[in-house]
Amino acid sequence: MTQFAQNVVLGLLLGGVYALVASGLTLIFGVMKVINIAHGAFLVLASFIGYTLWSALGIDPLLGILVTSPIIFAAGWLTYKVAVEPIRTAPMTSTVLLTFGLALVLEGAMGAIWGNNSTSITPSYAEESFSVAGLFLPKVDVYGLLVAIVVLGALALILTKTWLGRAIRAAAVNSTGAELVGIKVSSVAALVFALGIGAAGAGGAIIGVLYPFVPGSHYLWIARLLAIVVLGGMGSLNGAVLGAVLFGLAETLTAAYISPSWATAVPYLVVFAVLLIRPQGLLGSHLRQDSVTA
Amino acid sequence: MTATVSSTPSKPSKQAVATLRHISPGWIGRIIAALATAAVLAYPLVSDDTYYQNMIIISLVFAVGASGLNIITGFTGYVSLGQSAFIGLGGYTIGVLATKFDTVSPWLWVPVAGLVAAGVAVGLGLVSLRSRGPAFVIITVAFLFLMQQVAVNWEDVTGGTAGLLLPLPTWGIDVINWPFYYALVAILAVQLLMTWWIRRSKFGMGLIAIREDETKAATIGINLPVHKVAAFVASSVFVGMAGAVYGYYLTFIDPLGMFAILISVQIILTLLVGGKATLWGPVLGAFLIEPLNETVNNSLGTLGGGNARLFLFGGLLMAVVVFLPNGILPSLAAFLFRRSREGKAGLVGARIETGGGLESLRKHVTVTEAPATDTTPLLAVTGLRKHFGGIKAVDGCSFTVPRGSITGLIGPNGSGKSTVFNLIDNTIAADAGTIVFDGEHIEKVPAWGRAHRGIGRTYQITRLFAEMTVLENVVAAQRSFSLTQLGRPAITGKEAAEASEFLAFVGMHSYRDQKARALSYGQQKMVELAQVLMLDPKLIMLDEPAGGINPVLIERMGQMIRELNSYGKTFLIVEHNMPFMLDLCDPIHVLARGATMASGTPDEIRTDPAVIDAYLGDDFTTTRQDVH
Numbered sequence: 059m060t061q062f063a064q065n066v067v068l069g070l071l072l073g074g075v076y077a078l079v080a081s082g083l084t085l086i087f088g089v090m091k092v093i094n095i096a097h098g099a100f101l102v103l104a105s106f107i108g109y110t111l112w113s114a115l116g117i118d119p120l121l122g123i124l125v126t127s128p129i130i131f132a133a134g135w136l137t138y139k140v141a142v143e144p145i146r147t148a149p150m151t152s153t154v155l156l157t158f159g160l161a162l163v164l165e166g167a168m169g170a171i172w173g174n175n176s177t178s179i180t181p182s183y184a185e186e187s188f189s190v191a192g193l194f195l196p197k198v199d200v201y202g203l204l205v206a207i208v209v210l211g212a213l214a215l216i217l218t219k220t221w222l223g224r225a226i227r228a229a230a231v232n233s234t235g236a237e238l239v240g241i242k243v244s245s246v247a248a249l250v251f252a253l254g255i256g257a258a259g260a261g262g263a264i265i266g267v268l269y270p271f272v273p274g275s276h277y278l279w280i281a282r283l284l285a286i287v288v289l290g291g292m293g294s295l296n297g298a299v300l301g302a303v304l305f306g307l308a309e310t311l312t313a314a315y316i317s318p319s320w321a322t323a324v325p326y327l328v329v330f331a332v333l334l335i336r337p338q339g340l341l342g343s344h345l346r347q348d349s350v351t352a
Numbered sequence: 353m354t355a356t357v358s359s360t361p362s363k364p365s366k367q368a369v370a371t372l373r374h375i376s377p378g379w380i381g382r383i384i385a386a387l388a389t390a391a392v393l394a395y396p397l398v399s400d401d402t403y404y405q406n407m408i409i410i411s412l413v414f415a416v417g418a419s420g421l422n423i424i425t426g427f428t429g430y431v432s433l434g435q436s437a438f439i440g441l442g443g444y445t446i447g448v449l450a451t452k453f454d455t456v457s458p459w460l461w462v463p464v465a466g467l468v469a470a471g472v473a474v475g476l477g478l479v480s481l482r483s484r485g486p487a488f489v490i491i492t493v494a495f496l497f498l499m500q501q502v503a504v505n506w507e508d509v510t511g512g513t514a515g516l517l518l519p520l521p522t523w524g525i526d527v528i529n530w531p532f533y534y535a536l537v538a539i540l541a542v543q544l545l546m547t548w549w550i551r552r553s554k555f556g557m558g559l560i561a562i563r564e565d566e567t568k569a570a571t572i573g574i575n576l577p578v579h580k581v582a583a584f585v586a587s588s589v590f591v592g593m594a595g596a597v598y599g600y601y602l603t604f605i606d607p608l609g610m611f612a613i614l615i616s617v618q619i620i621l622t623l624l625v626g627g628k629a630t631l632w633g634p635v636l637g638a639f640l641i642e643p644l645n646e647t648v649n650n651s652l653g654t655l656g657g658g659n660a661r662l663f664l665f666g667g668l669l670m671a672v673v674v675f676l677p678n679g680i681l682p683s684l685a686a687f688l689f690r691r692s693r694e695g696k697a698g699l700v701g702a703r704i705e706t707g708g709g710l711e712s713l714r715k716h717v718t719v720t721e722a723p724a725t726d727t728t729p730l731l732a733v734t735g736l737r738k739h740f741g742g743i744k745a746v747d748g749c750s751f752t753v754p755r756g757s758i759t760g761l762i763g764p765n766g767s768g769k770s771t772v773f774n775l776i777d778n779t780i781a782a783d784a785g786t787i788v789f790d791g792e793h794i795e796k797v798p799a800w801g802r803a804h805r806g807i808g809r810t811y812q813i814t815r816l817f818a819e820m821t822v823l824e825n826v827v828a829a830q831r832s833f834s835l836t837q838l839g840r841p842a843i844t845g846k847e848a849a850e851a852s853e854f855l856a857f858v859g860m861h862s863y864r865d866q867k868a869r870a871l872s873y874g875q876q877k878m879v880e881l882a883q884v885l886m887l888d889p890k891l892i893m894l895d896e897p898a899g900g901i902n903p904v905l906i907e908r909m910g911q912m913i914r915e916l917n918s919y920g921k922t923f924l925i926v927e928h929n930m931p932f933m934l935d936l937c938d939p940i941h942v943l944a945r946g947a948t949m950a951s952g953t954p955d956e957i958r959t960d961p962a963v964i965d966a967y968l969g970d971d972f973t974t975t976r977q978d979v980h
Contacts, residue, residue, distance in 0.1 A: 093486050093490070141670060141674065144674050145673060145674055145677075148673075148677065149485070150485055150486045151431045151485060151486055151489055152673050152677065153673075154431070154486050154489050154490075155431070155620070155624075155669055155673050156669070156670050156673045156674065158433070158666075158669065159665070159666040159667065159668070159669030159670035159673065160666065161666070162614075162617065162662045162663075162665055162666025163662065163663055163666035163667055163670070164666075165659075165662050165666070166660070166661075166662030166663040166666060169658075169659040169662065174659075277497070277613065281493070281494065281497065284490055288490070319505060323498065323501045325494075326494040326495075326497050326501070327498070329490060330479075330491060330494055330495075330498075333482070333487050333491055334479065334482050334491075337482070337483060337487060
């Protein structure tokens with residue numbers, strides 16, 4: 059029983075970090091209807107930057123988020139302006155291919171800079187745990203969860219309490235209408251893209267401490283992230299959090315009770331099952347489709 | 353029939369270009385294709401350079417892969433990043449069987465590999481019935497990685513991550529590549545022949561209709577599951593065979609090499625660069641991308657472990673999506689077309705004609721002299737319901753459409769009229785309620801089945817297939833479905849003649865060869881009506897036929913409806929133009945908040961206090977007198 063509780067707690071902790079990264083992906087989809095396949099690559103890029111900050115400059119990998127996230131945020135903004143904006147009106151599959159191409163370029167760049175060997179970040183507390191009521195809570199997971207809660211909370215506040223948040227939501231629901239009432243949709247979109255990717259950056263810095271990584275890790279991550287947002291309902295922030303927690307649990311429990319090699323197949327199976335059985339996900343809204351204009 | 357395009361033919365001289373100008377571009381293309389084919393066929397005979405032989409062999413594999421992908425992506429509109437899975441399946445089929453039965457020739461397993469790939473493709477085709485667009489792209493990636501996982505984990509059969517070694521070829525070392533080379537040329541030839549045939553058949557036309565507007569395609573009688581599953585089989589069977597030859601050629605297969613996402617990316621790049629929905633585009637793309645890939649890998653190998661390839665493919669993919677979305681061949685064709693049309697006035701702005709003789713229609717539509725005794729309604733809906741989340745768009749709507757009538761459906765905006773149409777023809781599925789058409793319950797009948805039973809409808813916002821010509825749009829409608837019909841030519845002479853009559857009837861005959869996207873809204877409405885007539889439906893449902901068209905055309909629309917009605921066609925019309933409706937329709941049903949609130953003759957409706965209160969307004973009677 060304790061063992062089971064231990065696994066559940068680990069799954070929940072992991073789910074918090076997943077939620078942080080997935081929220082960025084779902085935010086970008088919700089506002090722009092762009093599925094950013096490069097999301098996983100930006101995540102791994104953040105891990106590599108965190109690694110360099112830690113190994114070369116001795117900056118604590120979790121404090122390093124304060125440096126890593128802005129860098130990734132800027133990269134996201136630039137990506138939007140250079141690559142995504144020119145094809146905003148193209149069919150959604152075009153942006154899927156475009157961001158897929160970007161993911162490959164990033165993978166190649168990371169391989170050229172950091173090499174294709176497995177890299178890990180091991181600060182002094184990497185192996186330490188808090189002990190609460192007989193359960194072990196690894197310090198990295200706990201710190202990661204705290205960072206995730208802070209960033210997610212800030213994101214939620216921005217979306218619900220600020221003018222920018224209203225502009226973002228307006229642009230998400232009806233971009234032409236938002237433009238008509240004075241919202242500069244392309245600026246909002248660039249900002250959202252950068253924010254979403256910045257969230258992936260924050261998550262990537264934490265994940266770099268949790269797992270070893272290689273440039274090619276981004277395939278597994280994008281599969282995981284897509285599984286999470288598809289499960290929660292694409293475009294729904296609450297859905298992404300719920301999906302992430304459920305997914306973290308499912309993965310931890312599969313690895314513990316079935317086999318670790320099957321845990322890697324979980325995301326693909328989830329994607330298949332959800333898209334076929336309930337395409338709108340758990341919390342996705344079921345919009346009317348018949349009034350869509352050409 | 354076999355041909356590929358390579359860079360082998362030398363550039364024509366200036367004089368040659370001058371004389372070539374008098375030859376049509378189509379013939380220049382054919383000459384280039386023939387020369388390239390000859391060059392590829394002759395190459396192994398004249399040169400034993402295995403480096404280039406290898407390059408051509410790999411290019412041929414990609415040409416087959418991309419040409420297969422073309423059928424579902426170029427024609428049907430489903431982008432797949434899982435195409436390399438079929439190469440992998442082919443490779444594993446030959447690998448597993450050749451190591452198990454080492455006494456028979458591995459060539460025997462090549463056709464088997466095609467069947468295995470086709471079998472798996474049926475599954476993917478069924479998936480495409482439930483998911484479209486980007487969701488489908490994601491599924492195909494998941495599909496590829498799942499295949500890879502299976503190859504890794506099913507060690508007893510696949511050898512796991514260690515892979516499988518195939519028996520070495522038994523023929524002479526000096527012609528070692530020939531069998532692989534010519535086998536792939538043959539497979540590509542059959543693949544291209546099939547593509548050529550599909551493009552000219554009813555099947556291909558159905559696929560293009562699905563690409564342009566899947567929902568609409570279903571409502572004009574196109575059987576979606578059969579078309580899509582067949583398309584997926586066609587897109588994979590020869591790719592599986594090419595994969596088998598490829599696996600035998602490599603003599604070693606493993607999960608990472610066979611189910612590689614990068615191979616999928618190269619296939620999709622090949623297709624995009626060459627040009628979607630063209631016959632030769634994938635071949636051209638294959639012979640451009642693969643040599644480029646080789647060159648870059650050889651010259652930039654210093655970047656280490658395949659990174660150069662990632663830069664090349666990633667960067668190219670981004671560049672093609674942004675700068676060359678249509679690919680080389682379509683862009684070239686568009687350029688030549690524009691040049692040939694320079695200085696010639698377009699037709700698009702011309703007036704819609706007054707229309708051909710209405711009499712001629714009697715030949716093409718079923719004329720029923722409805723027996724007066726048959727009083728069962730043609731259509732009866734009861735308790736129809738559709739909720740979108742909390743919005744009750746249709747909520748307990750019931751009404752009947754008598755045989756031979758022109759029935760009107762009116763009501764305030766948002767009262768659910770268009771949704772009722774969508775429920776009747778199954779553009780969207782109803783939550784509850786019964787629909788009885790011509791004495792038969794059709795709630796469970798798919799959209800195309802309803803079209804075959806005799807329901808045709810137009811849309812409030814027209815939905816023509818933008819990239820098809822007007823004539824193709826009309827002919828795309830299918831009155832019935834049979835497997836043999838799929839193989840018939842896309843447009844038979846009889847159909848063209850019939851469609852021309854309908855186009856003349858709606859006054860759009862001189863536009864028949866224009867692309868539908870070039871037409872104005874009013875013109876599209878007329879073409880959509882002709883398209884529906886092609887179904888020869890018993891019930892014609894018109895969604896705002898008089899909306900957004902000029903008064904003369906409204907008058908003409910009224911005449912056409914009466915004329916068709918006199919042949920026994922029943923109408924159900926949604927429209928806000930009250931004089932038009934009260935003049936034309938009997939009975940009229942009034943919808944409010946998703947339910948029928950009143951039914952009756954025009955005079956009853958006009959004077960019904962509840963209807964005046966909910967919809968028409970107090971001053972309606974005076975407005976009407978102003979009109980006359």
